[in-house]
Structures are given as C-alpha cells and as structure tokens.
Amino acid sequence: MANIIITGVNGLLGQKLLRQATAHHTVLGVDIHEKTFVKKVKFEYQRLDITERHATRDTVLNFYPEFIVNTAAMTDVDACEEQREQCWKVNVQALENLIYAARKIGSKIIHLSTDYVFDGKNGPYSENDICSPLGYYGKSKLASENVLKASDVEHAIVRTMVLYGSGIAVRPNFVTWLIAALQQKRQVNIVTDQIGNPTLADELAAAILKIIQVEKMDIFHVSGSEIVDRYHFALKIAEVFDLDSNLIKPIQTQQLKQIAPRPLKSGFIIDKAIRELDCELSDAEQGLKKIKKQLKKLW
C-alpha cells in the first residue's frame, strides 16, 4: 500500500490507473478541471494545474506520495505543433515542477512518454534505440525524458503508443472515434502507411502499477503486442464491432495534410516489459474484444 498521486486523472490513462490503483493504494488524483469525471471510485480529488510550480509543490508536500504517476500532458500533436509555448509548459516545465517537489520528500516519479520520440524510419524500436523526434510534441516529450534523467529523482519512463479504451468524458481515441463514425454510416479515410502497436489503456495502467509493485524504476516500452498499420487495425475494429468495413477507405498519410509530421514505421519491441513486469499485453483483436464489453456498458 503506497500513497500515490496520479496527474491527469480525468484523462483516459488516468481514469484506468485510478480504478485499478485504489484497490491497493491511497490515491490523490489531480487534474486541471474543477471536478473529476470519475464516478463510483472512492478517492481524493484535487484541481491542480501542474504548470503552477507553487501549487504543485504544496499539493505534493501535503500528500507526501511515495510515487507520482505523471499522465497529464498536452497530447494533441497538431495543437502542440502550433502552440509550442503551451506544449513546452505542460509537457516539460510541469514535469520540472513535479521533480522540484518530489526531490524534497524523496517521491519517485513514473512519467509517460511516446513513440513520437522516434522518427519512424526504422521501427520497431527498443528502449535503447536512438531518439530523433520529427514534430514538436515528440521533441517536448523527449525533453521531458531528459529532464527526468538529469534529475536525482528516482524514476521510470514508460513509452506507449496508439492508446485506446473507454472512459468518461475523455477525448475520442482512434477506436472510439472510428466506432462512432461507422455507426453513423460515415465514410472514413484511414492511412495504410502508419504502423504501430495499438495499446489497451487498461493493460498499460496494469503495467504501470506493476512497476510500482516491483519497484523497477527503469525505461519501458509498454504497448499492445501486435504491430499493425492503421488501415488494417480499422478493419479489425469493424470486424470485432460488427460494423461496415466498406466505409473504410485506404489512403496515405501525406494526403491528410496534417500539421505535425508523424513517425510512420514505428512500433515497439516490448520484450523488456513482458520479461521484467510480467504484464499482459494483448494483440489488436484480443484488446478490442476486451473493450467491447466495457463500451456496451457506456452506450
């Protein structure tokens, strides 16, 4: 049983972590919103903007956590490309605030990062591969990793990608967005040239709690076990949810004219997480079948 602060607790991963963590730990959930979206879970919630240094320090010192899990981030990669100052503030400076507070009382930090720290020219990647981010979001996340590594705070860095799952009032992820579009009989254009491992948020949360349990403060790639391109993942979603796959049209990334560049040939080698954390990481079909039940409850 540990005292844990989860930042970004209203987000997709934050909600999953909270639901699993409260069974074994005392949790303070913080997020930028006035109220928590999470229901039917007993935990302490506090509004906290982690870019505010003094408020962050006060919250951490009051709660005295053994672990801080930092899921809060600016995750919209195109917005990060355009609003660079805000992106840096949330993704880098806010972590510096957590480090500043954590080192006063010896809290350990588990920080979330992304495959966008890689350029996607030569995936799949292992933890030791050289980072070379293409866009500003990836640059900010790599900078956050480096800030943590340079600190004297005990820490773990968990890189993940293509996170999906159900949550209350969370922004749509690829799976929930696609299901909604296909249910509304809308045609969707999905890229064939972006490759990666779709990751069930529940399993990522379980892996993070395993890091806490076994105290392996290290760097881990934690994602689903299957490397798949986005188009074939979309077809799998249609199949599992009995939706019309004829509405899914294959296109190339460059046709989307997105603001931020994306790593194309990405993907993670997850052997280290499986070996050292003994965690369950589903392939695409298994993961989708697991959330089918959860989503039915929300509909």
Ligand SMILES: NC(=O)c1ccc[n+]([C@@H]2O[C@H](COP(=O)([O-])OP(=O)(O)OC[C@H]3O[C@@H](n4cnc5c(N)ncnc54)[C@H](OP(=O)(O)O)[C@@H]3O)[C@@H](O)[C@H]2O)c1
């Ligand atoms: N989603 C993915 O596919 C993916 C892939 C790779 C890595 N990751 C990483 O995994 C982590 C969790 O992702 P997620 O999808 O669960 O994120 P999310 O759903 O966007 O949740 C992040 C939460 O943090 C909040 N937040 C933003 N700025 C804050 C601040 N200054 N102070 C306190 N809270 C703040 C957000 O509020 P608002 O919604 O109001 O901003 C949101 O509730 C992030 O670090 C992300 O970079 C995600």
